Amino acid sequence: MSQIGPVLVDGVIYSAWLFIAAVGLTLVYGVMKILNVTHGSFYALGAYAGASLTGAWLAKGYPPMLSYAVLLGGALLAALVVAPAIERGLLRFMYAKDEVVILLVTYALFLILEDAIKLIWGVNPYFVAEPYALLGSFVVGGLKYPTYNLILVGLALALAAGLAWVLRGTRAGKLLSAVIHDPEMSRALGVNVDRFYLVTFTFGCFLAALGGSFTSPTVSVVPGLGVDVIVLSFAVVVIGGLGSLPGAALGAVIVGLVRSVSVHYLPQVELFVIYSVMALVLAIRPRGLFGLAEPRRI
Amino acid sequence: MKPDRTPQLLAAVFAAVVVGGLALPQWLLFILTIACAQGLVVLGLNLLIRAGLVSFGQALFYCIGAYTAGGLSRAFGISDLLLQMLAGTASAALAAFVLGFLLARYRGIFFGLLSLALSMIFYGLIVKSETLGSTDGFNLAKATLFGIRPGEAWVRYAVLVAAASATLAAAFLAWRFLKTPLGQLGPAIKDNEIRVEYMGASVRYAIHVNYVIAAALAGAGGALAATTVGHIDPEMAYWTTSGEFVFIAILSGTGSVLAPFLGALIFGAIHTVAFDLSPNTWQMSMGLALLAAIVFLPDGLWSLFARRKTA
Amino acid sequence: MEGLRKVAIAGLLAALSGGVLAQQPVKVGFVMFLSGPAASPFGVPAKNSADFIVDELNAGKGPAPYGKVGFGGSKIEMVAIDEAGPTTSVVTEYRNLVQRSNVDLVIGYISSGSCLAIAPVAEELKKLTNFFDCGTPRIFEDASYKYVFRTSPTATMDSVGAALFVKEAKSGVKSIAGLNQNYAWGQDSWGDFEASMKVLVPGVEVKTSQMPKLFAGQYNAEISSLLGAGADVIHSSFWDGDLEALILQASPRGLMDKSMTILTTGETAMHKLAAQIPDGTVLGARGPFGPYAPDNAYNRWFAKGFEARFQAPPNYASYQMAQAILGVKAAWEKAMAANGGKRPTNEEVGAALENMTFEGPGGQVRIAIGKGHQAIMETAYGMTKRVGGKLTMVSVKRYPAEMVNPPEGVKSGDWIKSGFKK
Secondary structure, three states: OOOHHHHHHHHHHHHHHHHHHHHHHHHHHHHHOOOOOOHHHHHHHHHHHHHHHHHHHHHOOOOHHHHHHHHHHHHHHHHHHHHHHHHHHOHHHOOOOOHHHHHHHHHHHHHHHHHHHHHHHOOOOEOOOHHHHHOOEEEEOOEEEEOHHHHHHHHHHHHHHHHHHHHHHOHHHHHHHHHHHOHHHHHHOOOOHHHHHHHHHHHHHHHHHHHHHHHHHHOOEOOOHHHHHHHHHHHHHHHHOOOOHHHHHHHHHHHHHHHHHHHHHOHHHHHHHHHHHHHHHHHHOOOOOOOOOOOOOO | OOOOOHHHHHHHHHHHHHHHOOOOOHHHHHHHHHHHHHHHHHHHHHHHHHOOOOOOOHHHHHHHHHHHHHHHHHHHOOOEHHHHHHHHHHHHHHHHHHHHHHHOOOOHHHHHHHHHHHHHHHHHHHHHOOOOOHHHOEEOOOOEEOOEOOOHHHHHHHHHHHHHHHHHHHHHHHHHHHHOOOOOHHHHHHHOHHHHHHOOOOHHHHHHHHHHHHHHHHHHHHHHHHHHHOEEOHHHHOHHHHHHHHHHHHHHOOOOOOHHHHHHHHHHHHHHHHHHHOOOOHHHHHHHHHHHHHHHOHHHHHHHHOOOOOO | OHHHHHHHHHHHHHHHHHHHHOOOOEEEEEEEOOOOOOHHHHHHHHHHHHHHHHHHHHOOOOOOOOOOOOEOOEOEEEEEEEOOOOHHHHHHHHHHHHHOOOOOEEEEOOOHHHHHHHHHHHHHHOOOEEEOOOOOOHHHHHOOOOOEEEOOOOOHHHHHHHHHHHHHHOOOOOEEEEEOOOOHHHHHHHHHHHHHHHHHOOOOEEEEEEOOOOOOOOOHHHHHHHHHHOOOEEEEOOOHHHHHHHHHHHHHHOHHHHOEEEEOOHHHHOOOOOOOOOOOOEEEOOOOOHHHOOOOHHHHHHHHHHHHHHOOOOOHHHHHHHHHHHHHHHHHHHHHHHOOOOOOOHHHHHHHHOOOEEEEOOEEEEEEEOOOOEEEOOEEEEEEEEEOOEEEEEEEEEEOHHHHOOOOOOOHHHHHHOOOOO
16 A cells, blocks of 8 residues: 555646646636647647757757756747747637637647657657756655656746736736636727737647646657647646636646546556546536636527 | 428438449448448537537447447347447437436537546446457457348448438438427527527427437447447547547538538548548648638538627 | 470479569558557558568568569569558558559558457458557457468467566566556556466465556656555566656666566667666567577578668567568468469468468567467567666577467467466
């Protein structure tokens, strides 16, 4: 029987990873009402960009401690190059259409990007393990954990705090809240909604790429990396409530802990525990834990 | 008002398939049969889409239908195609009847995602089952019709005719359903539920009925696919399978009961062409095709197109 | 002398005319994963292997007895398609390959699900189909086929071999644990290994069996659980991305140092992740491939040529593809010799392939079970050891084919439970 310490640590690490992976999705949905399937592609793009750039960086002999900055840079590059192109070039013509139609557009884009990634990086796996091992390890309950995992946790916390501050503390954040609640009215009041959409979409995709990039030192970056992340992120944000940032955090924590507990004590149910939690939450609270109520048309 | 010529059109297409099928190559007969199976699922999906509910979990019933057919084949040696389809329809409808009590409460994206979650739970359950072969699935016995197995050269044709007949019946019944007051509630529900209630109709009931019908059709499609392909596996319940059905639904639009079958055929054609021409980048080709369909085929998006975002 | 010369001239004329008739190329369909996660570890190395072998054979450069051009003098024309997609699509594309592209025979399939679905279709279409990689024993245990063959051993061999190795290398083993992907391959691999261990070491304790979702990618919790369980031996049939993620995540935490870890498909990761694999890790290559391949003429030709062309050594998928092609070639030419030099039909090639024994880069292949349609080979396992900075395999143990494959007519599961009764 596993001790409670490792169970909690595993849960926290997984929750942090889930939050980083999923928060961009809920942000984009909350602002633009788009369930962005390319979220998974950006995760993969970030992973590939981060891994290949960091690999090149380390191969050239540059200081390994700066490789974390390179990971960040890779994610930034991936997002800044691709996301605005998608938003300006295609998505903005689709805003008038139905939610589901836009979702399918992003699904089509996802298919295209999958093969685009394959064309650029090939099918061979990339991996860059040094950043993972560089920071040493710590011990909990007799088990060794690489300290790198704390970076993931720290990143998640920083993201959560940062986003909360931006939304509540800055003028741009308040305008964003206005756009979330009523885009038409905001537009009527002179808010440049189009610019908000562009920035939000790019930022949301950047967050996905960040998740991918910072995960890449712990895995082997292969084609298909983004596919499972999509469904996992969907589940987390639905549990928390689409468009709610605290919801995404709570959803990530719940799923992370439940999964950790099931792995340690009940490995047989691990396969569908996340969907069961999702179904259960939806059954009790149809809009997710913190889902915003929507007015009904009369 | 132009008279609705759908029954005549259905009969004409059926005749074309039966007669034309005699001259078509074997591999095309196979593709047409699969198109029938997928078309059945999408026919049901369209009923839900008309009501504003895009289900990302039709694969659940597709898979239930397939595994029912498989179970009959494996446990009882029943290989009759029509029996398998009937059984698949029944078991899927039963499952939908039960699940409908939960799902009829949801709308929009939540309906989609909850249906997805249920389908993935089913997937997980089958994968865990080693008796069912887990992800490898198992094979079905060769199909028979009323106890006869036609000669090898005629099998594909016979299965296609049987499938087309079942499809004809299903499409006709769907068309009739859409003419009833209950069947016409779909777009009304999508537009304004509260007014529908004021009119005296029950939205919950209507959605439940539509859900069961859609599931029944999906179950029939699943059983047909199972026998045609000869093999079933849990991936039939995976969300990507549901995604394919939604893809076809968008391609075809909800304009007519014939649309899903045309959509399925075109989807199959795009898939094969993509495989042939760009085996290393077929996903990209599919994605581009889907985009083109969404952007340039507004007829295909006819009913969704008309919906406005809330102010 | 006169008579002999007449015979010689007659023979020469016959051979020439037969050769002319056989000049039309042989269209061979190749099916493997060219996209998705299985492309990199299996599909692409297999395709590369096919490209290499086909080019060499078409140039007549194969080592004896594979010296003839292509198949019996006819060049091989490759039609390669992607195995990816749902089963419906895989079956559709197989039918298209056979009925629209009109290939003469098919070599392919990595996924066990695909193999199970395709086998009856191959019988229906009467097209000779050689499965080169898929592992499930169910194909020839659940049914008999005339047109379907598999020139590679089943996955049962991997698990039984692993258990035998564990018993020998860790004689005091008391407990085992598993980390396998939660789908048919992982379930069967673990099931066979667990059953074998229970027979070989009665009373062995199973501490935990972790079965994460396929492609989960994050295994911190599973690794913690395994570290906590502290079993003597950990068995894993993980492959590609999951295997590499596992090694990357487990290595800094010391999992593979604490317990003897046996990675049944580990060979595919040994070159790229050499730095992360600690000494004493047991790696499998699904047979006598890669580092376990014998030093025969075929291996020398294949391994060197492949590495020269693709700048990477061939992995076991490459070996399996190579012997699949060579086996078909041998059968084709045997059938030609039997029917007087004419281009053989699928039935004739099948008859020749049944119960055939041939040699390849992995050593001897005996198609001895599954009513003469399923191959068996010896297997090997060894431990890693870094020697002069290079990862080598030491303490290599080989197990003869009969020891790790069930006898004719006996199902794998039953065979293991019976205590490996011969």
